[in-house]
Amino acid sequence: MAWKVLKDETVFEHAPFLRVRKEQVEVRPGQIIDDFYKIDLRPFALIIPFLENGKVLVIRQYKHGPGAEMLGFPAGYVDPGEPADLTASRELMEETGLQAERLIPMGAYVDNGNQTGSTGHYFAALNCRRVAEPAPGDLEEFAYEELTPDQIDAAMKAGQFSVIHHVAAWGLWLMHRP
Structure with a gap:
């Protein structure tokens, strides 16, 4: 009830x-x-970018929540009135300069069952190719790494992905992959 x-x-x-x-x-x-x-x-979109070579582009950056440098996937806030898939494409371009051949929605989930928190919209971006230089914004400093899926699994087990949204996105991908 x-x-x-x-x-x-x-x-x-x-x-x-x-x-x-x-x-x-x-x-x-x-x-x-x-x-x-x-x-x-604010709601957000998070994107796992699969490159044409089969690897995944991950971002290494400092996150103030955990107070540490971590690995993660591109993500960003959904603007008011903006569909989450457009946010995903926009954030992928801004943070990585990549464009996806295909965007696969993997669901939208609330991160706190009682207090709400935020809603995350999760996507996989397939066959990504660079079409521009990244322009992540003035507060974000990124280092980019190309990892195989096995390397991502190992990095997650080692605690290098320290924000649950990024770990959850990878789990969603394992359920949604073609």
């Missing part, structure tokens, strides 16, 4: 990045929680 939201109040907002809401919810008839907090973060 879905919970019934009786009241929804924004208690903090730093648009467009973060909003914290306090809800009053009825979880079942007569049982009310007065202060159920939800966190809304």
Whole structure:
């Protein structure tokens, strides 16, 4: 049974990045929680770029969340009103200069089952080729590596991918690959 939201109040907002809401919810008839907090973060698209040579382009960069340098795949925020597949193509181009022959959607998932967090839209980009120089933005410094799928598996087992979204994307690929 879905919970019934009786009241929804924004208690903090730093648009467009973060909003914290306090809800009053009825979880079942007569049982009310007065202060159920939800966190809304921007949706994102994450792309696994498979190159024409069969390898995958990964990005090595510092991520402030884990406070460490890590491996990951290209990703970026979905702009308001923008379809996630267009975000995926745009971010792939901006961060890597690559264009995909085919984009495979692998699903959209919420990263926190109770507080919402953000929704990730996951894609595999097949037969990618360089058509431009990367232009990732002023706060992002990237080093690029081409890895085989076996090398990605090993890097994940070694903890070099430290953000769950990137690990989840690889697991989705293993389920969706043609």
